[in-house]
Amino acid sequence: xxxxAAKQQMIxxxxxxxxxxxxDWEARTGPDYAEECQLPDGGQGxxxxxxxTRGAAGDVAADVAATEARWxxxxxxxxxxxxxxxxTIVGRGGGVTESIRLTVADGQYAVQGVSLCFPxxxxxx
Numbered sequence: 001x002x003x004x005a006a007k008q009q010m011i012x013x014x015x016x017x018x019x020x021x022x023x024d025w026e027a028r029t030g031p032d033y034a035e036e037c038q039l040p041d042g043g044q045g046x047x048x049x050x051x052x053t054r055g056a057a058g059d060v061a062a063d064v065a066a067t068e069a070r071w072x073x074x075x076x077x078x079x080x081x082x083x084x085x086x087x088t089i090v091g092r093g094g095g096v097t098e099s100i101r102l103t104v105a106d107g108q109y110a111v112q113g114v115s116l117c118f119p120x121x122x123x124x125x
Contacts, residue, residue, distance in 0.1 A: 027050070
């Protein structure tokens, strides 16, 4: 995995999720700088993070269920926490991102993707 491929896969995963949820989304963080991570062999790596928000919540229960089902179909395991009206779900695995998260809070949605860890020094990117 190279830096550009890891970044694009993560961006595509976030965009696919936000397009399914609909509405107007605004980038809040990234993917403009890399963070450190550890490769499976213990070596130094880097990863990207990307956060977008939408200022309006929709049908929370339906949106969370549909997003969870889509991520499961992509081979991800799902973690859930929060409450019915303020849930967070995180998809992990699937080979495209390290994780992707949908959070509902204070009348807004947030989707955050974290790329797969790739060889390299985050400070050099």
